[in-house]
Amino acid sequence: MKREELIKKWLDNNLNTEEQNAFEQLEDYNDLIKMDATLKGFKAPEFSINQSYEALKPKLKPEQPASKQWLKPLLRIAAVLAIALSVYMYTSNLDTEVNTIIAEQTTIALPDNSTVELNANSSLSFNEKSWSDNREVKLNGEAFFKVAKGQKFDVITEEGIVSVLGTQFNVKQRESYFEVTCYEGLVGVTHNNKTIKLKPGHTFTFIDGKLLANEKENAVQPIWLHGESSFKSVALKHVIAEFENQYSIKIHTDQIDTSRLFTGSFTHNNLDLALKSVTIPLNLSYSISGKSILLKRE
Amino acid sequence: MSKPLQDNICESQLFERLYKKHAKNLHDFLYYKFGDHLNPQDQVQEAFIKLWQNCSKIKPDKAKSYLFTTASNLTLNVLAHKKVVLKHTQQPQKHTTNVTPEFVLQEKEYHIKLQKAISNLTEAQRVAFLMNRIEGKRFKEIAELLDISVKGVEKRIYGALKKLREEIDEL
Helix, strand or coil, X not given: CCHHHHHHHHHCCXXXXXXXXXXXXXXXXXXXXXXXXXXXXXXCCCCCHHHHHHHHHHHCCCCCHHHHCCHHHHHHHHHHHHHHHHHHHHHHHCCEEEECCCCCCXXXXXXCCCEEEECCCCEEEECCCXXXXXXXXXEEEEEEEECCCCCCEEEECCCEEEXXXXXXXXXXXXXXXXXXXXXXXXXXXXXXXXXEEECCCCEEEEECCEEECCCCCCCCCCHHHHCEEEEEEEEHHHHHHHHHHHCCCEXXXXXXXXXXXXXXXXXXXXXXXXHHHHHHHHCEEEEEECCEEEEEEC | XXXXXXXXXXXXXXXXXXXXXXXXXXXXXXXXXXXXXXXXXXHHHHHHHHHHHXXXXXXXXXXXXXXHHHHHHHHHHHCCCCCCCCCCCCCCCCCCCCCCHHHHHHHHHXXXXXXHHHXXXXXXXXXXXXXXXXXXXXXXXXXXXXXXXXXXXXXXXXXXXXXHHHHHHHC
């Protein structure tokens, strides 16, 4: 047997008796045995399994650390979803709001094809999301409604609630001024817990805390839709207020009596003409200086 | 013997069994590979702590190679190829009667030569050779520990032996 084979077998502790004898006959047998004996001195330091395990034990956390590893990413996903959901809920429940500034009119299409003409210096808000359950708009100012047939339609103002089915009507709510005119169908006006039904052509007017007589209106649409504001026996201060809504000017009325009643109309397109139509019937004169107008007695 | 069907080692009794099976081998492996520059005992602990932290991801049959790889890497991170010099603990001499000062000197010289020669082995050779010569492990056991073939182990060990003899004769 070759020397190398013998040594390898010796290394692997795999010599049989015969091979052992042959191995011992090798010339470098003594060298090998000597080296082997010396090598034993390079032994690794003693390692006590039990002792070192006892030392390790406290460092192993009692609960299985892996069992909660799924929780963290899950919480992250949940947080993102929660934020996305709340943003969606917030934006979708937000009311749609339309505002007009002085001398501006606009037409708004509601989700059910009802339309609203919004007069100057007014605001209208409604919730598109809940529209199918609840036809409800909040109005501040003046607007003319053409309501598609359907469930109850409510116009909520600070002065009162106007509820209708399918109809056309005008709501005007200004400071201490509340006027509802029905043009078609039937309109219910709830004001101070009292409900009044308005038939076509009828107007509900509540000015300065007084309910005024209902007068028959013959127009098909409110006159402001055609660029005019008209009044019937309305105190001058309300006329002036509407005037200021239609023209961006400031009217000084210190020298005149604003509680006088005015019947008539003024146009929205011509300041001079409009001023004349208000002042002449009342025997007033006016002077313009820039954006402010002073009304005086003649 | 029926083995419990487990696909991870998070169960503490199983973990303890793994420790008792592999800790000593791992310790010796680290010592022969890197010497005691870094406390191999600490490295063993570190490796087992890592194993425990990742216990859910590691199957029992993969635990051993995970431990050896982790411990090796841990040690390597700190140890930038330092020369490995193993300490020699003086064995009690058998022939106490005829110890002459000359003999003692010769013995000492021989130790130093051997020590140097061991340092000059490659890591792979040194681990396989010393696990075999000192810890008395058979080729097959070493092959399993290191995840290499028995032939590979044989080659490493015989190569180491040859190299040692040559170096000692030269010195």
